[in-house]
Amino acid sequence: MVYPNNDFSAYVDLVCKQYNFKLTDNFFLKLLKILPVLIWRTIKDACIELFFLFAFWMVLAKMSQGRDLIVSLFEPDGIYGKTRIVFTTLAALSLSVSMWIIPAFMFHERELRTRKESRPNYPLHDHLFFMHRVLPLVPFWLLAAVLFNGHGLLFVGASVLELVLLFYYNKWIINQRIRNQIMVFVGTMWTGIAFWFFSIFHKEYTQAKVLLAINLYVLSVFVYLVYHRADNRILRVHSSGVVPGESLITKYKLNSIIYFSCLLVHSIVVLLIYYLPFRLSFAPESLMLYMFSVYVFAIDLFLYIINVSKRRQLTAALAGMGLVIIMGVFHWHLNTSHYTMDPNDNGTLFVNSQRDDxxxxxxxxxxxxxxxxxxxxxxxxxxxxxxxxxxxxxxxxxxxxxxxxxxxxxxxxxxxxxxxxxxxxxxxxxxxxxxxxxxxxxxxxxxxxxxxxxxxxxxxxxxxxxxxxxxxxxxxxxxxxxxxxxxxxxxxxxxxxxxxxxxxxxxxxxxxxxxxxxxxxxxxxxxxxxxxxxxxxxxxxxxxxxxxxxxxxxxxxxxxxxxxxxxxxxxxxxxxxxxxxxxxxxxxxxxxxxxxxxxxxxxxxxxxxxxxxxxxxxxxxxxxxxxxxxxxxxxxxxxxxxxxxxxxxxxxxxxxxxxxxxxxxxxxxxxxxxxxxxKELYKKMESEPVLMxxxxxxxxxxxxxxxxxxxxxxxxxxxxxxxxxxxxxxxxxxxxxxxxxxxxxxxxxxxxxxxxxxxxxxxxxxxxxxxxxxxxxxxxxxxxxxxxxxxxxxxxxxxxxxxxxxxxxxxxxxxxxxxxxxxxxxxxxxxxxxxxxxxxxxxxxxxxxxxxxx
Incomplete structure (x- = not known):
């Protein structure tokens, strides 16, 4: 069974046929023609992921607080040390995984439940696999880019170069044995650079940042190779059809194990952060990245569940409407009791007294x-x-x-x-x-x-x-x-x-x-x-x-x-x-x-x-x-x-x-x-957007x-x-x-x-x-x-x-x-x-x- 949505080049050809564009052998010309369609479908399919990526970029790259956070990550005598680097990298990896992973059994269940409808769903045919392997690389690119001040174009170029190399890798490297060897090589290279980085961490500044940035790009290549292999496995299992008596969770056993493991890990870590705030005092960028990964995972999971069938969509819509009505009728608003200033538990000597005038x-x-x-x-x-x-x-x-x-x-x-x-x-x-x-x-x-x-x-x-x-x-x-x-x-x-x-x-x-x-x-x-x-x-x-x-x-x-x-x-x-x-x-x-x-x-x-x-x-x-x-x-x-x-x-x-x-x-x-x-009362100022x-x-x-x-x-x-x-x-x-x-x-x-x-x-x-x-x-x-x-x-x-x-x-x-x-x-x-x-x-x-x- 062919899945054009799993391969970028094949998907470009598919969209060209859907819109009756004139066929040509020039791939980049075809890409240019279908670019508006590709952008729209990506936004529609990955709006949640794009929102949190934008928020992460704004906080660390545009808000003034971000520069001081980045500097304190590398300067000698930092308050978190090597563990902060590990947690930050793991947080970026968590966001990447949350953006990529899907519950394949839910996708297949949606396909089975809608097959008798006038407009059946084929989510595993429609899901933009190739795009959902690329977007999860962005957290690593953004994190590498914000480490440096004023070198954005360099990192944009590095990201584009990585995509081009991965494109030709998928096109030219077909043999699975060679792919496995490349994956081992990339993993070994990442490990070697990591050891090199930690050997100079808090001793050198710019050199340590360069090594970490390179390693983030290497890590992004490694996870892409893993994602590509896992996606292919899902599609192979799907193409084999449904075996009578076999549950869909069992059918996609490895994917289900990984997905439920992610759910369990997120639940445990969130509870620990909630109840042990001081013992788990993560650095700000680590915590923000991780919480973004939790929200991406949770929101996607909610949407996956309600989209399994029309009945669930209707139930969710009615529940939402009911909640809005209840809020309007009973004048319900967000609970703000925790924002009330509480009395000091240590008491006061200022009882029945008046302050001086x-x-x-x-x-x-x-x-x-x-x-x-x-x-x-x-x-x-x-x-x-x-x-x-x-x-x-x-x-x-x-x-x-x-x-x-x-x-x-x-x-x-x-x-x-x-x-x-x-x-x-x-x-x-x-x-x-x-x-x-x-x-x-x-x-x-x-x-x-x-x-x-x-x-x-x-x-x-x-x-x-x-x-x-x-x-x-x-x-x-x-x-x-x-x-x-x-x-x-x-x-x-x-x-x-x-x-x-x-x-x-x-x-x-x-x-x-x-x-x-x-x-x-x-x-x-x-x-x-x-x-x-x-x-x-x-x-x-x-x-x-x-x-x-x-x-x-x-x-x-x-x-x-x-x-x-x-x-x-x-x-x-x-x-x-x-x-x-x-x-x-x-x-x-x-x-x-x-x-x-x-x-x-x-x-x-x-x-x-x-x-x-x-x-x-x-x-x-x-x-x-x-x-x-x-x-x-x-x-x-x-x-x-x-x-x-x-x-x-x-x-x-x-x-x-x-x-x-x-x-x-x-x-x-x-x-x-x-x-x-x-005070520069007459300094030159550019025109601003009227609404701002x-x-x-x-x-x-x-x-x-x-x-x-x-x-x-x-x-x-x-x-x-x-x-x-x-x-x-x-x-x-x-x-x-x-x-x-x-x-x-x-x-x-x-x-x-x-x-x-x-x-x-x-x-x-x-x-x-x-x-x-x-x-x-x-x-x-x-x-x-x-x-x-x-x-x-x-x-x-x-x-x-x-x-x-x-x-x-x-x-x-x-x-x-x-x-x-x-x-x-x-x-x-x-x-x-x-x-x-x-x-x-x-x-x-x-x-x-x-x-x-x-």
């Missing part, structure tokens, strides 16, 4: 200013942290911990307020962990300088993918009251990673492999614990602890929500939702004492508050606060954190003018900015428009107020990936670093003035490569600070009569003048001059 915090500040006998202006520091994932968290925490080390713990005493958003709120958790473990210290051990690096080298992406594709999705579809979601899993991961980082700093040998209970985790402690302590029968605000404003955004109306350590007066925070007041106090009142709403008295942890500020869509879920609304990433309202800081500044300015302290002071608005800070323009504008406005507005407003304040200084501390991404500015001194490591940095670049754009700008854009990055961490630490070292920052630190030391500690911890970082942060005096002087002229 701004006046109380000002009175404490006034006493500190008047107690200053140094003759220096007392520094009042207002800290703002920009959003940006782990990059923002590392940049904020690394600088503030460095400042504390350089002033022997005195710097924190002068921070009057801290306003953070998104990634910098994660950094706030790191800072408070450091402060809580070094409370009242008169000297800071240099080992604490590596606390941020240890925390942010962890994988905070895998659980988000697992929740998005597995746990949270299933909970949404099943009625019931669920407690945990991917947000709470992320909070647990951050709390454990932070606690283990503290153990490492303190010198524990088994810091990375010990069990830690919740009561020992800093981020699991009550939010109010960090600001209030017992004083007799009451509570008092902790001495030298800043006002904290953790910014989030209510998705219901786009308003700003704030987890604040003090009451938020409506006069200044006139459109802000006082989330902490709603959670902790009896009621929220306006400035005249009239109650606005009743509180729910539900304590939360510091980790929960910080997490509610960083809930980027898809990767995290909205956090629902009962009765108040759902909250998402604070960057969707305003991404700089400066808006809340300027609210504090306005109140502070009025208090200082109306009730001035007896002593000199100076206000510093310290802006920890992890973006480039360069509104979405692009809406998405960019809070991250670019609002952030820039409040940055300029803060700069204006620093220019016109003689007692205020706007002090931006910027991380420049284009310097961060500049391979000419080495972050290490060892020659071998310097070479590897150069190769890694080139691979991190997302894009290079030409500005209007002709200069080139490097785009290192990973706003979703909850995973930082070791190279980036090291270079961010280098950028934050004292040698790369601008004059104004050093002047502030010297002022803090003089006010507190402390000497400088040893500079030895920073000596490991090379010094580059190009990394030195420029002063902001030019822009400040322009504004001041314009103000005076006006």
């Amino acid at each position: 701004f006046s109380a915090r000002y009175d404490a500040l006034k006493k500190d200013i008047e107690a200053n006998q140094s003759g220096e202006p007392y520094p009042i520091i207002l800290v703002s942290g920009e959003g940006g994932g782990s990059r923002a968290g590392l940049w904020l925490s690394q600088n503030l911990i460095n400042f504390d080390y350089d002033t022997k713990g005195a710097f924190r005493k002068h921070i009057f307020s801290m306003s953070t958003v998104s990634g910098s709120s994660v950094g706030l958790g790191t800072v408070f962990t450091f402060w809580d473990n070094t409370r009242d210290a008169t000297n800071i051990d240099s080992s604490w300088l590596d606390l941020p690096a240890t925390i942010y080298a962890n994988n905070y992406v895998g659980s988000s993918i697992r929740g998005l594709l597995l746990t949270d999705l299933y909970k949404s579809l099943v009625p019931g009251s669920w407690k945990k979601d991917r947000n709470s899993t992320l909070q647990n991961e951050e709390a454990k990673s932070t606690a283990r980082a503290v153990l490492k700093v303190k010198g524990y040998k088994d810091w990375d492999d010990c069990d830690i209970d919740d009561s020992s985790m800093t981020l699991k402690k009550d939010f109010m614990y960090f600001f209030y302590e017992k004083n007799g029968n009451g509570l008092q605000y902790r001495k030298h602890t800043p006002i904290v404003l953790i910014n989030t955004c209510r998705s219901n109306d786009g308003r700003r929500g704030i987890f604040s350590s003090i009451k938020l007066g409506e006069t200044y925070f006139n459109e802000a939702i006082d989330v902490a007041g709603y959670l902790y106090e009896d009621s929220i009142c306006d400035d005249n004492g009239v109650r606005r709403c009743k509180g729910i008295k539900m304590p939360i942890s510091l980790g929960q508050a910080c997490n509610t500020s960083e809930l980027f869509p898809l990767f995290s879920a909205p956090a629902y606060v009962t009765g108040l609304g759902s909250f998402v990433d604070g960057g969707y309202h305003e991404n700089s954190g400066l808006k809340s800081t300027l609210d504090i500044y306005q109140q502070l300015k009025i208090k200082l003018d109306k009730d001035p302290p007896n002593g000199k002071y100076r206000i510093y608005i310290l802006y920890l900015k992890n973006g480039s800070g360069e 323009q509104p979405l692009h504008a809406l998405f960019s406005q809070p991250f670019e428009g609002s952030a820039s507005y409040f940055e300029e407003k803060a700069r204006y304040v620093g220019a016109v107020d003689e007692n205020a200084v706007f002090l931006p501390i910027r991380l420049y991404p284009k310097n961060l990936v500049n391979a000419n500015l080495a972050g290490v001194t060892d020659k071998h490591k310097k070479r590897l670093e150069s190769e890694i940095l080139k691979d991190l670049i997302n894009d290079i754009v030409v500005n209007s003035n002709g200069t080139k700008d490097t785009i290192l854009n990973f706003p979703l990055a909850r995973w930082l490569s070791k190279t980036i961490i090291n270079r961010m630490q280098m950028c934050a070292s004292p040698a790369h600070r601008n004059v104004e920052v050093n002047q502030l630190l010297e002022q803090v030391k003089r006010v507190n009569s402390v000497s400088a500690p040893t500079n030895e911890p920073y000596m490991k970082y090379p010094v580059h003048q190009e990394l030195k942060m420029p002063e902001d005096t030019v822009g400040r002087n322009k504004i001041r001059k314009a103000f005076l002229n006006y």
Whole structure:
């Protein structure tokens, strides 16, 4: 029996005959004629497989997170090592198998059940075997292609060449013995390259990537040969007809064994991932690839089952219609119970208490200013942290911990307020962990300088993918009251990673492999614990602890929500939702004492508050606060954190003018900015699709428009107020990936670093003035490569600070009569003048001059 759908060349001839195309001996001309038909039939027959391939390509090749994931796969001292390579390759193989395999007995059963109908089905004649052997090769090609930055055409060419060679292989190599020998040869070659790869893995970078890419192509050839042989076996069995008394499952024995084995393996692994999330903490790309393979297999299986007969199709259609009707009549919607913010299990000391108002915090500040006998202006520091994932968290925490080390713990005493958003709120958790473990210290051990690096080298992406594709999705579809979601899993991961980082700093040998209970985790402690302590029968605000404003955004109306350590007066925070007041106090009142709403008295942890500020869509879920609304990433309202800081500044300015302290002071608005800070208002821009323009504008406005507005407003304040200084501390991404500015001194490591940095670049754009700008854009990055961490630490070292920052630190030391500690911890970082942060005096002087002229 002939099966033209099993051979590409024969299928081309078949379609030409079906459409009465003029026959010719030129194969490529015939292919060109039937190409639209081939594309349509492929899309119709393999739309599910194509969708997941496209999704995989978008995540790793187009989303900015992908580059950092790929780099961390190969750089030395990676957190997963060789097992990550094995799991990633197995995940790609799993996706390939799920795209290829079919339950042959179901196909034959469909043929038998429809043979008496007016339009009988012949699925084994219609199934595009040749195409379903080619599409499963794409996961290996895509994975190999995304390993490299900007070499897409090379991999497209390699893929086309492989298809051409396989085409002629099928045409010329007929003898099965020779085919078996070729299969053994390809398998042996794959094994040899794998041994070679693992011998240089984490020692070389580019060479290791090249070897893995080659091996992925070799593996794709090997599985193709296996698929071709298995498909031929299915068709041979089918052509032999039905034997009376023999079940179809038995007839296709080998295919059935393999298919049910895949089903069993998928079921077991999914259950393990579901119930043992921390023990099976796969790398993000491995988990994503594997879950894609599960969905391809499951969706295909469902379609195979219902398409066996017309009755099953009708039953499925009626069931679907019934479900839609039930949803409409009973107003059924997805279960979102697991997205509700739950109370902190560790309890709270903040019972029947009220938070301080701004006046109380000002009175404490006034006493500190008047107690200053140094003759220096007392520094009042207002800290703002920009959003940006782990990059923002590392940049904020690394600088503030460095400042504390350089002033022997005195710097924190002068921070009057801290306003953070998104990634910098994660950094706030790191800072408070450091402060809580070094409370009242008169000297800071240099080992604490590596606390941020240890925390942010962890994988905070895998659980988000697992929740998005597995746990949270299933909970949404099943009625019931669920407690945990991917947000709470992320909070647990951050709390454990932070606690283990503290153990490492303190010198524990088994810091990375010990069990830690919740009561020992800093981020699991009550939010109010960090600001209030017992004083007799009451509570008092902790001495030298800043006002904290953790910014989030209510998705219901786009308003700003704030987890604040003090009451938020409506006069200044006139459109802000006082989330902490709603959670902790009896009621929220306006400035005249009239109650606005009743509180729910539900304590939360510091980790929960910080997490509610960083809930980027898809990767995290909205956090629902009962009765108040759902909250998402604070960057969707305003991404700089400066808006809340300027609210504090306005109140502070009025208090200082109306009730001035007896002593000199100076206000510093310290802006920890992890973006480039360069504004190209007139850079050339290409036209965009009309439908995308509104979405692009809406998405960019809070991250670019609002952030820039409040940055300029803060700069204006620093220019016109003689007692205020706007002090931006910027991380420049284009310097961060500049391979000419080495972050290490060892020659071998310097070479590897150069190769890694080139691979991190997302894009290079030409500005209007002709200069080139490097785009290192990973706003979703909850995973930082070791190279980036090291270079961010280098950028934050004292040698790369601008004059104004050093002047502030010297002022803090003089006010507190402390000497400088040893500079030895920073000596490991090379010094580059190009990394030195420029002063902001030019822009400040322009504004001041314009103000005076006006």
